[in-house]
Amino acid sequence: MTDAVRTHAKVVAASGSVLGITGAFVAHGLIFRPNRIVNADPVSLWSALGTWGWVLVALWVAAGMLALSPLSERTRGVLVTILGGAAPALIIWRCGAEAAAYAARAGDVARTSLGATVWVSLFAGYMVIFAATAWLSPGPLRAGLTYAPVLAIAALIASGSLGELAIAREYANNADSFAREFRLHLTYVAASVGIGLVAGLLLGLLAARGRSLEAGVFGVLNVLQVLPTLAFIGLMSPVLASLSDHIALFARWGVRGVGWAPVIIVLSAYAVYPIARNTHAAIVSLDPGVLDAAQGIGMGKLRRLAEIELPLAMPVIIAGLRIALVQTTAGAIVAGLVGGGGLGTFVFLGAGETATDLILLGVLPIVALALMFDRGVLALQRALGDRKAHA
Amino acid sequence: MIETRELTKRYDGFTAVDRVSLSVAEGQFAVLLGPSGSGKTTLLRMLNRMVEPTSGTVLVNGQDTAGMQAEALRRSMGYVIQSTGLFPNMTIRRNVATVPRLLGWDRRRTDKRVDEMLELVGLDAKTYGPKRPDELSGGEAQRVGVARALAADPPVLLMDEPFGAVDPITREHLQIEMKRIQRDLRKTVVFVTHDIDEAVLLADSIALLRNGQVQQSGTPEDLWRRPANDFVRDFFGENLGLRIMARHCLSDVELDALPPDDSWHTLPAIVHGATLKEALAELVGTGAERLVVTVDGTPKGTADFASLMRALSAGVQCADGVRTGRGRDA
Ligand SMILES: Nc1ncnc2c1ncn2[C@@H]1O[C@H](COP(=O)(O)OP(=O)(O)OP(=O)(O)O)[C@@H](O)[C@H]1O
Ligand SMILES: [Mg+2]
Numbered sequence: 077m078t079d080a081v082r083t084h085a086k087v088v089a090a091s092g093s094v095l096g097i098t099g100a101f102v103a104h105g106l107i108f109r110p111n112r113i114v115n116a117d118p119v120s121l122w123s124a125l126g127t128w129g130w131v132l133v134a135l136w137v138a139a140g141m142l143a144l145s146p147l148s149e150r151t152r153g154v155l156v157t158i159l160g161g162a163a164p165a166l167i168i169w170r171c172g173a174e175a176a177a178y179a180a181r182a183g184d185v186a187r188t189s190l191g192a193t194v195w196v197s198l199f200a201g202y203m204v205i206f207a208a209t210a211w212l213s214p215g216p217l218r219a220g221l222t223y224a225p226v227l228a229i230a231a232l233i234a235s236g237s238l239g240e241l242a243i244a245r246e247y248a249n250n251a252d253s254f255a256r257e258f259r260l261h262l263t264y265v266a267a268s269v270g271i272g273l274v275a276g277l278l279l280g281l282l283a284a285r286g287r288s289l290e291a292g293v294f295g296v297l298n299v300l301q302v303l304p305t306l307a308f309i310g311l312m313s314p315v316l317a318s319l320s321d322h323i324a325l326f327a328r329w330g331v332r333g334v335g336w337a338p339v340i341i342v343l344s345a346y347a348v349y350p351i352a353r354n355t356h357a358a359i360v361s362l363d364p365g366v367l368d369a370a371q372g373i374g375m376g377k378l379r380r381l382a383e384i385e386l387p388l389a390m391p392v393i394i395a396g397l398r399i400a401l402v403q404t405t406a407g408a409i410v411a412g413l414v415g416g417g418g419l420g421t422f423v424f425l426g427a428g429e430t431a432t433d434l435i436l437l438g439v440l441p442i443v444a445l446a447l448m449f450d451r452g453v454l455a456l457q458r459a460l461g462d463r464k465a466h467a
Numbered sequence: 468m469i470e471t472r473e474l475t476k477r478y479d480g481f482t483a484v485d486r487v488s489l490s491v492a493e494g495q496f497a498v499l500l501g502p503s504g505s506g507k508t509t510l511l512r513m514l515n516r517m518v519e520p521t522s523g524t525v526l527v528n529g530q531d532t533a534g535m536q537a538e539a540l541r542r543s544m545g546y547v548i549q550s551t552g553l554f555p556n557m558t559i560r561r562n563v564a565t566v567p568r569l570l571g572w573d574r575r576r577t578d579k580r581v582d583e584m585l586e587l588v589g590l591d592a593k594t595y596g597p598k599r600p601d602e603l604s605g606g607e608a609q610r611v612g613v614a615r616a617l618a619a620d621p622p623v624l625l626m627d628e629p630f631g632a633v634d635p636i637t638r639e640h641l642q643i644e645m646k647r648i649q650r651d652l653r654k655t656v657v658f659v660t661h662d663i664d665e666a667v668l669l670a671d672s673i674a675l676l677r678n679g680q681v682q683q684s685g686t687p688e689d690l691w692r693r694p695a696n697d698f699v700r701d702f703f704g705e706n707l708g709l710r711i712m713a714r715h716c717l718s719d720v721e722l723d724a725l726p727p728d729d730s731w732h733t734l735p736a737i738v739h740g741a742t743l744k745e746a747l748a749e750l751v752g753t754g755a756e757r758l759v760v761t762v763d764g765t766p767k768g769t770a771d772f773a774s775l776m777r778a779l780s781a782g783v784q785c786a787d788g789v790r791t792g793r794g795r796d797a
Pocket of ligand 2: 507627
């Protein structure tokens, strides 16, 4: 870690806490409505949380001041990470409690929605933690402190103490379909990234075999990549529809102009690109001497590929996989628009009803999944790198 | 052992190797020498079919290699290149074990062989075996390259400027060890270099190439005494005589007996492992007419300029393991 990064971390952490403080006072913290349809004016977190508002502001101020303090790096890192995580956790906890109190006062049809500054505060917390971890060395302590707020919020959700928030009510009303659409969403991601991985590897390897192949492969992939999703689906719809009209097997599988088939085709096509790109880039940048030696001592083509080329290219290919996974997780929203289901269902349903909390019911899990995939693959990448360095 | 007949490689009308006919006897150290772009690498790579000839044939033990399976042919020839080409994703042990694994040797035999090979090239198997190639110095990596090439005990070793990228002192060590290994194991070596000193030091025979054609082939002494044309003469330059002297050792010189009186005590002493070049330098440097030659510190006889010249004409090379590369008696 360079000194510049460590100094930048101070600025980022302090900015995060300023953002958090500002967020506490901007009037879009909680929205109390007598029922689901009625509009109401949002209030700031400061006024919604009462005494806890003081605690919240104190946490942010302390985080910012400690970040700029001359404490030792480790102490500073530990304290600021804790504070940066405590503030968002506090907000979520208290919002849940306020929602419960409001429901008790105003009855069962009352709704308490989280406003924009709640999400801004979560982001502020992320900034602070992200910056403060630069002062900590990797290990269980850092990982524990980083993920503690995530676990705390998960525990709040599990305990049911957030149950009166509007988004939780939306969930409760849609619990069955939520589980189904969540699984479907994951299925879309897994299938598309799976297809994209196989096709991307093959196309990347093919492109690495020569200039003209490279031009051909990426000529096609580039076009697919810039084609807007809906236009893509629109182009394919009639083709798929007529395929299933003429081929009984397709019809039996439920291939239609809309639904799962165009979704998986589009998502796979997008997932191919980063994997093919990275595979190609990794393979062509391999040390020619290594490949020459492998051939010269009598390794066959397949062995060279399996024992030398792919292992050496693996970190870069996995980086491509990471992009594909995150991108597809978000991209699969489109299924909700073309009758394919998935978490996008809630997004578009909510958009139609102008029910923000229903939209969030679709968006939040997608964001969570994307972050999880991102971190997960990154950890895998690190583990592979470490094994290479120490074995 | 290895023979090429009218071997030719053309690239789009450009002839990289032009009708080369050479033969390398079993156990011989053959050097392909020539300026950059003269076709050395192309010629070498046609021997193990990394490059397919445009025309002509390569025979190994009388068999045309065109009919052999390329991978099998390559596994019977060690291959060492300047950039070492060690596999960065594997440990040193696994690198060295590559060809035995390809040949399906069992684990114990492979392990034992890897230990022997690392020892042969002067690396401690316990220390170096678990390392990765990027943890080695250039010289160490090159030793591993040689160990890997020799691991399956191939009768032939192909080497393309293997020591071109290491510092001069390490290079000299590697050259001397390479010569020792080649003699001990009786390998047939085809060695590409553009370094004249290296060629003259190592070669039993040299083929000098220019524009893909062999200008002359023979022992370094042949090329020195009877250059076929001006290119050969100019290529080796004026110092070839001295370079040839570096191939021969005092151990090959018929020494004159020590004079019975004590007069030799005043003569400069030199170990019998020193090269003739070093002996000559000693004569010139000290102004003495004779040197006392010692074996393990004991004076054995004396040599003068004439006896050096006689040894040179006899054409013998340093006996095994004697050459020290250090002239003065410590
Ligand atoms: N694949 C190829 N396509 C076209 N020309 C080639 C190819 N390989 C080699 N050549 C040409 O053939 C000639 C001989 O190349 P080669 O590599 O055999 O030379 P070399 O004697 O090994 O040179 P150096 O000492 O620089 O390694 C060069 O002019 C080179 O440009
Ligand atoms: Mg070359």
